[in-house]
Structure formats: structure tokens, C-alpha cells
Amino acid sequence: MKIGSQNYQSIWFDESDPAIVKVIDQQRLPFFFETKELRSVDEVFTAIEDMTVRGAPLIGATAAFGIYFATLEITTQTNIREHLSNAARYLISCRPTAVNLSWAVNHVMKKLNIDNEEGSLSERALKAALEICDKEKENCRQIGNHGLKLIEEISNRKDRAPVNILTHCNAGWLACIDYGTATAPVYFAHDRGIPVHVWVDETRPRNQGAKLTAWELKQHGVPYTLITDNSGGHLMQQKMVDIVITGSDCTTRTGDVANKIGTYLKALAAFDNGIPFYAALPSSSIDLTISDGLKEIKIEERNPEEVTHIEGITDGKIQSVRICPEGTSAANYGFDITPARLVTGLITERGICRATEKDIMEMFSDKPK
Numbered sequence: 001m002k003i004g005s006q007n008y009q010s011i012w013f014d015e016s017d018p019a020i021v022k023v024i025d026q027q028r029l030p031f032f033f034e035t036k037e038l039r040s041v042d043e044v045f046t047a048i049e050d051m052t053v054r055g056a057p058l059i060g061a062t063a064a065f066g067i068y069f070a071t072l073e074i075t076t077q078t079n080i081r082e083h084l085s086n087a088a089r090y091l092i093s094c095r096p097t098a099v100n101l102s103w104a105v106n107h108v109m110k111k112l113n114i115d116n117e118e119g120s121l122s123e124r125a126l127k128a129a130l131e132i133c134d135k136e137k138e139n140c141r142q143i144g145n146h147g148l149k150l151i152e153e154i155s156n157r158k159d160r161a162p163v164n165i166l167t168h169c170n171a172g173w174l175a176c177i178d179y180g181t182a183t184a185p186v187y188f189a190h191d192r193g194i195p196v197h198v199w200v201d202e203t204r205p206r207n208q209g210a211k212l213t214a215w216e217l218k219q220h221g222v223p224y225t226l227i228t229d230n231s232g233g234h235l236m237q238q239k240m241v242d243i244v245i246t247g248s249d250c251t252t253r254t255g256d257v258a259n260k261i262g263t264y265l266k267a268l269a270a271f272d273n274g275i276p277f278y279a280a281l282p283s284s285s286i287d288l289t290i291s292d293g294l295k296e297i298k299i300e301e302r303n304p305e306e307v308t309h310i311e312g313i314t315d316g317k318i319q320s321v322r323i324c325p326e327g328t329s330a331a332n333y334g335f336d337i338t339p340a341r342l343v344t345g346l347i348t349e350r351g352i353c354r355a356t357e358k359d360i361m362e363m364f365s366d367k368p369k
């Protein structure tokens with residue numbers, strides 16, 4: 001997507017220096033636009049863990065380059081199979097909820113385990129990582145095309161009055177490679193002159209909505225309004241929301257959707273007010289091996305300080321301030337599960353389907369189970 005006049009992806013590889021991969025430092029946004037160079041498995045692990053890079057598809061793509069760096073670390077003394085499987089296990093342990101992490105690492109490892117495959121281990125790992133980036137970019141473009149139809153329908157129904165879309169967290173191009181998942185239909189509608197307006201949940205505790213989604217929409221000139229996480233229900237009751245579109249970190253074969261904490265509450269309010277609730281996601285975020293999201297998806301718990309403190313900019317510096325009495329204990333669950341019964345549909349690269357086992361298995365029958 002464009003920043004000023006320059007096109008950017010959230011991660012890119014520069015052939016002129018094959019020892020590095022570049023990413024946008026999402027910890028510094030929206031206050032500073034800075035990029036970071038990753039050069040090793042450890043730097044990839046840290047960038048995912050401290051959320052320099054975040055968002056399911058980008059976490060997967062970044063980890064794929066982590067395996068590439070592991071191949072670059074091989075010496076004549078290295079036990080290759082052991083070294084690579086240790087690196088894979090280490091990277092997969094970084095964050096537990098987004099299935100893209102293990103999917104991408106295992107995808108690259110499979111490519112390396114094929115004996116008669118052409119090219120060196122590093123060439124194969126790099127090729128696989130770059131293919132994941134290209135595929136995720138194309139997935140999001142297709143999600144944009146399919147989701148656009150939903151927005152067009154509402155727009156026609158409203159005689160071209162702005163379509164009000166509520167979104168939670170950041171499922172934008174920063175969280176993917178380009179276009180985004182939940183945001184792609186919005187960008188495509190806006191680019192086609194269809195009036196849209198986005199209600200952006202701040203998304204405590206790390207404020208991915210306030211910081212990243214608002215920044216993306218501002219760059220693209222899409223009208224938006226920042227709201228507290230607790231405002232969505234009221235706006236829905238007041239008929240000020242036409243559709244809710246969020247991303248997903250992991251969706252089960254039955255249609256249960258794991259996403260940023262607070263998504264479930266938006267789905268409940270949408271259901272109670274008869275407002276369509278869609279999760280937009282690439283097939284790399286669908287785990288067909290699990291069927292019960294509540295029982296089988298691991299919910300990340302992060303540092304309680306993310307809850308007791310809040311980050312912002314003052315005097316030109318990013319500062320963190322405490323918002324509660326000293327010594328307050330806090331719980332910090334990163335994700336929740338929206339059961340399939342509250343999901344109107346899934347917007348995927350292959351089209352829109354209902355959040356049912358029948359529809360998902362029909363649409364992704366070729367995907368390993």
C-alpha cells in the first residue's frame with residue numbers, strides 16, 4: 001500500500017543483501033515510520049514476540065524467513081536436521097494463538113525435507129518464504145474482491161449513503177503483506193468511489209486499532225472514527241453500524257473464530273442487533289485439524305503491564321504511563337473465541353462461505369486436514 005507516494009509491504013526482501021529481511025517497525029507507529037532489519041532466527045523470534053511485526057499472516061511470513069536464516073547459520077559442523085528442527089520448534093513457540101505461525105514454519109520445513117528438490121537449502125527456504133509472501137498478498141487481494149460485493153450490496157441498499165463498517169484490532173495490510181484482510185474490501189470500495197466510513201475500535205490493551213488501523217486508513221484517505229472498545233454495542237443499537245468485519249488468528253473447521261480479545265463481544269452485539277458479522281481471513285488461518293475453538297485454541301496471555309500501562313507520545317517521545325494504583329494485579333488475555341453461531345460468514349480468498357463445517361470443508365476440501 002502507498003505511504004505518501006511510495007509503495008510498501010509490511011515485510012520485504014532485498015536481493016542486493018540476501019542476509020537481511022526488512023520490516024516496518026509497528027511498535028513505533030503511528031508516531032514514527034521506521035523500518036527494521038532482521039538477520040537471524042533470534043531477531044525474527046524477538047520481532048514476533050515484542051510485536052515489531054504482528055498480525056497472523058505477517059507472523060507466518062516473518063517466521064518463514066526465520067527458517068531461511070536458520071539455513072544461513074549452517075556450518076560444516078552443524079547437524080542440519082537437528083539444527084533446523086530446533087529452529088522450527090523455537091519459532092513456533094513464540095506466540096501460541098495465530099495458526100499461521102506453525103503453518104508457515106511447517107510449510108518451509110516440508111520444502112527442505114524433500115531430498116531431490118533443486119537448489120541449496122537456503123535457496124529453497126528463501127523461495128518458500130517469498131512464495132508465502134506472494135500467496136498471502138494474492139489471498140488478500142482476492143479477499144478484497146469478494147468482500148467488496150458485500151459492501152456494494154449495502155451501498156446500493158442505502159442509495160450510496162456511506163456504508164458504516166466496524167472493525168476490531170488491526171487486520172490491515174500491516175498485519176498481512178499487503179491489502180489486509182478486513183481492510184481489503186474497504187480499500188477496494190473506497191478506490192471505486194463507494195462511500196464508506198469505518199468505526200475503529202481502539203483495541204486495548206495494545207491499541208492496534210487506534211495506532212495501526214487508524215494510521216492505515218488515514219494514509220489511504222478512508223473516512224474513519226476512533227471509538228472505545230465498549231462503544232460498538234451502543235452504535236449497533238443506534239443503527240449506526242451496517243456490518244462488522246474483523247480478521248482471524250485461527251478459524252476451526254466448524255467456523256469458530258479466534259481473534260483479538262473483544263471480538264466475541266462485538267459478535268454478540270451484532271447478533272443481538274441483527275447486524276452481519278464477518279471474519280476475513282486467508283486459508284492459512286484456517287486449521288482444519290480442530291473443530292472446537294473454545295477447547296482447542298490456545299489463548300495467549302501477555303505481560304499484565306500492557307493492561308496497567310498505556311503508551312502514547314508526549315514531547316516527541318513515545319512514553320508508557322501507569323493508569324491504575326501501583327501494585328495492581330492485571331490479567332492480559334490476547335484473544336477470544338467467537339463461536340460459529342455468531343458468525344454470518346467467512347470472507348476468504350476463494351469466496352464467502354458460511355461458518356459451518358459443511359461449507360468450510362467444501363470450500364477447502366483440498367487443504368490438508
Ligand code: MRU
Binds near residue numbers: 170208
Ligand atoms: O496481537 P496481534 O496484533 O497479532 O493480533 C492481531 C489480530 O488479532 C488480527 O485481527 C489477526 O491476526 C488477523 S490479521 C489479518
